[in-house]
Amino acid sequence: METRRVRLDLNWRVERLADSPSLPESTVYSYSMNDVQVFAGHGRRRHGFRCSRPIRFLRSMWLATCCAVAGFWSAGCGVVPQAANPNDGGVNSDNEAKPFTFQISVARHIDQPLSEQRVNRIFSTANELLLADDNECSDVSCPVTFDRDGAIETFDNSPAIVTTEAQLDAVFDDSADIKIVTLMVGVCGSPSADDVSLVLGCAFTGGSAVLVQDAPADVWAHEWGHVQGLPHRNNCGRNLMHAFELETNAVNATERDAFLSPTPGQNFLAFKTIFEEQHSASVAPEFDGEMVSAPVEDIFNRRYLAGFPSTLFTRHNLQMQSRELLDRMQTDPSPRCRANLARAIGLSRDVAACETFLTSCGSIAGDLNIDELDELIEQIIALGRLADVDTTNQTTELLLAGADPAFWTHRDLTLVLDDGRRIDLDDSLARICVMGLGLTKNPTVPERLRELKRIALTRNESDPWFIPQIDEALERIAGTGKYAADAKTDRIP
């Protein structure tokens, strides 16, 4: 059994003291209490063990004692040692991969339907795609089994459409391994305006994952890879851990071993380091300034893990074509394609787009399906990005008007889910308009947001998440709090 010396210090952030994922025996780690809590997870079940959300301090102290006394870092804490359980994946080599099973509990937002049959199908598909060998990218077979643990529970401590990190905190507080919400907008540690998007999944390393209701099986597996400590790997388009591609399945031997291991183990630290490096880079490393042309259909008809990536925008030099993209957005029959185009045009910051978005957001009404709602949200986010180039200030004024739920009420905007269930959108859209205001560099906006907050405080706000949304928008503009340059996040889409 490998051993790791671990030092626990109450005031340290996680600091990885070696660069290679294959760490020497003498590596010393330091952890803050927060990081230990992260590793303790959210009641995740492995081999019958469950950490049942005790008081954080007690959990931390328990874990600290466990790590310090047992000294078996690679086997992790809170699970039985490898030798005691034949189903443990343990150490694998290229020629030897012992099957491993995760018992995964699933919970859904109370307003978001999700059948056990659907979860079973997703797990079955995820198992198959990990077991398969892919020909396009270097891939190894990974005999992991995701197995649903018990009935699907419900939670109601956040909105079904998640629009702030505080709401996402509340969802992560639920004890299930995987939580399902309707949508996530602009959350999961998006530090810059370019990164703000609709995300399909969000993982808390060493803890649990949150997924949107229609996330495909490879996104479930991808987020579980992050839970197991894996970073993104973008050198091939079908890599399961690709930062934005979907329809993926390829894993390398290191990733396979993480999926066949009961704990995140040493990869937990690799993840944190690489994630921080990625967020400090302006362009994803695989692009390297290379300019590529591709048919617009190939780029915009697809779905991405966290919205149409700003890196693709750079790579395909789409700024040159923003008028063409605008024409296409007004005529394309697919709301999915129009949503991607809206996002790209917002990133282009072409003032010519303002009028189109203003007309569209100002006139939309009635029932929406999920793709149409995605499109509307991308338009609101695009307006936020465009608000400072629009010298008429109409864009800012529309976002301020939309920050009042009454703006949407008389339009009867309702999300209609596949099973016919209806979700009222007034409060969510008002909050997304506040988020849009938080993305703009228009210098008048912070004072307008503070005024909005003062008004909200004087009336009895029906939406308890409205004022926190304003606070997050102000933090984003000021680059403070969780949006500070040196802020740490343990979450990744």
Ligand SMILES: [Zn+2]
């Ligand atoms: Zn990811």
